Amino acid sequence: MASILLRRRRISASGVSRILQAVNGDSFRLDTESKCETIASLGVRISNYSSGKGTAKFDFTDLTRPHTWYPNARKKNRKVFLHVGPTNSGKTYHALKRLESSPSGIYCGPLRLLAWEVAKRLNKAKVPCDLITGQEKEEVDGAKHKAVTVEMADMLGCQTRGFSFTRALFGIAADELHLCGDPAAVPLIQELLKVTGDDVEVQSYERLLPLVPLELPLGSFSNIRTGDCIKKIETGGRHLCSVVYGSLPPETRTRQATRFNDASSEFDVLVASDAIGMGLNLNISRIIFSTLKKFDGTEMRDLTIPEIKQIAGRAGRYGSKFPWGEVTCLDAEDLPLLHSSLKSTSPILEKVAAVIDGLPLSLQDKYTFCISPVDMNDEISSQGLTQFAQNYAKRGLVHLREIFTPGTLEVPKTPTALKDLESIHKVLELYVWLGFRFEESFPDHELASSQKDICSSLIEEFLERFGWQKPMSRKLTSNTKLNSLMEKLMENKKGRHLCD
Numbered sequence: 444m445a446s447i448l449l450r451r452r453r454i455s456a457s458g459v460s461r462i463l464q465a466v467n468g469d470s471f472r473l474d475t476e477s478k479c480e481t482i483a484s485l486g487v488r489i490s491n492y493s494s495g496k497g498t499a500k501f502d503f504t505d506l507t508r509p510h511t512w513y514p515n516a517r518k519k520n521r522k523v524f525l526h527v528g529p530t531n532s533g534k535t536y537h538a539l540k541r542l543e544s545s546p547s548g549i550y551c552g553p554l555r556l557l558a559w560e561v562a563k564r565l566n567k568a569k570v571p572c573d574l575i576t577g578q579e580k581e582e583v584d585g586a587k588h589k590a591v592t593v594e595m596a597d598m599l600g601c602q603t604r605g606f607s608f609t610r611a612l613f614g615i616a617a618d619e620l621h622l623c624g625d626p627a628a629v630p631l632i633q634e635l636l637k638v639t640g641d642d643v644e645v646q647s648y649e650r651l652l653p654l655v656p657l658e659l660p661l662g663s664f665s666n667i668r669t670g671d672c673i674k675k676i677e678t679g680g681r682h683l684c685s686v687v688y689g690s691l692p693p694e695t696r697t698r699q700a701t702r703f704n705d706a707s708s709e710f711d712v713l714v715a716s717d718a719i720g721m722g723l724n725l726n727i728s729r730i731i732f733s734t735l736k737k738f739d740g741t742e743m744r745d746l747t748i749p750e751i752k753q754i755a756g757r758a759g760r761y762g763s764k765f766p767w768g769e770v771t772c773l774d775a776e777d778l779p780l781l782h783s784s785l786k787s788t789s790p791i792l793e794k795v796a797a798v799i800d801g802l803p804l805s806l807q808d809k810y811t812f813c814i815s816p817v818d819m820n821d822e823i824s825s826q827g828l829t830q831f832a833q834n835y836a837k838r839g840l841v842h843l844r845e846i847f848t849p850g851t852l853e854v855p856k857t858p859t860a861l862k863d864l865e866s867i868h869k870v871l872e873l874y875v876w877l878g879f880r881f882e883e884s885f886p887d888h889e890l891a892s893s894q895k896d897i898c899s900s901l902i903e904e905f906l907e908r909f910g911w912q913k914p915m916s917r918k919l920t921s922n923t924k925l926n927s928l929m930e931k932l933m934e935n936k937k938g939r940h941l942c943d
Contacts, residue, residue: 510638513614521641522619527626528648530756531768537646538621543570545619547587551611555579555592556696556723562590563697613639625749627788651761656785657771660778661731669711670728670765672719672757673773683709687723688716700725706764717746720753726763730755730770735777745880747814751784779892780879783872787816795819798829802836816876818869827870831877835884843874843887849894854904861905864898871895 510517524541526534542548543565550561555576562581565572571586612620612635620641622632629645636643667673667682685703687696702710704726717737719725732754735746746754759768770785772778795813804812812832818824827846834841843849847870855861871891878888 508638509609510613513616515616516614517639519616519618521617521639523632523636523641523643524619524621525629525632525643525645526621526623526648527629527645529625529650530753531652531654531760532648532650533761534646534648535623537648538623539564541619541621542588543568548617549588549615550590551615552590552592554718556718558590558592560697560724565590609635612636625752627749650756652759652765653767654756654759654785655767655769656755656782657729657769658778660771660775661773662775667712667731668729670726671731672713672715672725672727672729673731674714674716674733682712684712684714685710686714687725688718717750717754719757720750723757724760725757726760726765727758728763728765728769730758730768732770732772732777732781735772735780745780746784748784748787748816749814751781755781755785779875783816783876787872787876788818795828798825799832802832804832804836808835811877811880815873817873821866821869823863823866824869824873827873831874831885835881839884841874841877841881841885843871843891843894847871847894849890852894852897852901854901861902864902864905868895868898868902871898 524538526538528534539550539561542550550558550572552558552561558574558576562572562574565588566583570588571583572588572590573583573586574581574590576592612622612632626647633643661667661673669682685699687699687703700723702708703713704724706726713719713725713727719727732751735751736743737746737750738744755770756768758770759765770781772781795815795817796809799809799812802809812828815828817828819828830846831841834845847867852864855864871894874885874891875888875895878885878891882888
């Protein structure tokens with residue numbers, strides 16, 4: 444009966460907070476997830492609604508306007524700072540320094556260990572800070588700061604945890620919000636905040652030390668050296684190992700990490716799960732992927748591009764004794780996926796979602812396409828993704844020849860032709876990436892890989908011939924078709940011919 448009355452009743456914004464406290468949290472979360480299939484699609488749809496700063500009434504069960512559920516936050520003229528950049532770029536450091544200097548504040552992180560570390564850091568700096576997670580609540584006398592577990596901007600595209608971030612983004616009633624994450628999240632966050640009227644400022648950072656992808660695999664555990672981090676290791680080796688993984692108690696993980704970071708310690712190798720990708724500060728020289736797959740609680744799957752980048756980026760921490768970071772795999776067969784993932788830009792979530800959302804695909808398939816390494820600012824790449832997704836939705840089978848005829852390619856003669864060839868390379872790279880994840884549906888991944896290598900050789904030859912001139916960017920007209928452009932590039936047979 445109560446649920447029936449709630450659906451029919453229309454309430455004012457001022458009553459939302461009281462009702463939220465009365466509603467069971469787990470039930471409310473399930474309702475939110477069932478209404479909003481993806482955070483990306485939510486970000487597109489909410490732009491059609493008002494800012495919610497007024498006193499307009501609404502149906503509480505209408506889950507399309509979540510920004511109106513937090514009247515206290517809407518009363519503030521919030522300043523939102525987006526600290527974006529790769530791992531080990533200092534973005535979190537600068538955000539935490541601002542938190543430390545503020546009279547009050549809250550840190551929201553994706554792991555208990557990170558919340559625990561921040562609380563410890565602030566308390567050590569004589570800034571009283573409470574620790575609140577799902578498993579513990581430690582209150583400090585006089586504390587006006589809190590460290591809690593909730594999702595970071597990096598988790599915005601996560602299909603199971605993005606809702607927690609969105610709640611925090613809309614609901615925290617603070618004068619300033621500082622968000623740390625990948626640059627790919629910026630457009631979606633800006634779109635989400637259009638309805639709140641908040642002032643958004645983007646602060647970009649570059650990696651402080653270089654990250655070098657190695658061309659050779661580790662091959663053997665006998666090649667492990669001081670400063671290495673790997674997911675598994677054989678017993679009876681020459682090194683003592685610290686261990687860090689997700690289900691360890693925070694205190695234990697901290698002691699293990701501290702022992703590894705201590706230059707005077709005998710524990711000079713780290714064995715870790717992908718938990719290290721969440722922002723733990725570790726003095727790692729080289730990341731070694733024992734595998735590029737993980738069990739996500741439901742099935743074994745490939746690591747996503749953001750996951751690979753987050754883990755690999757832990758090598759070469761600024762301030763450690765290592766002048767740069769290195770990354771490789773245990774087995775040679777994993778190196779192509781590692782290298783292609785590190786070269787790929789993280790997908791701009793809402794642009795990809797706009798292409799994928801209307802297709803008859805499962806939520807899991809939509810998510811996979813959304814995180815694919817496609818450059819949505821490159822029109823040829825965007826068209827390639829669209830055709831791949833449409834063909835996959837129609838038949839469940841995508842042949843490379845449907846959009847690309849392997850055969851004649853030539854060394855580009857102009858910067859514009861070079862730009863076209865670079866775009867073709869991106870499409871071939873996208874097919875290879877999808878082939879790793881949908882092996883039966885994208886059966887030509889070996890052919891795509893060989894054609895991609897040909898493109899790389901032709902691009903390098905152009906740069907050598909023309910003195911490494913940088914091509915000028917150009918935008919295709921809206922009616923340009925990927926197929927016609929590729930065919931046009933291969934019509935001229937006067938130049939160098941390469942066939943599959």
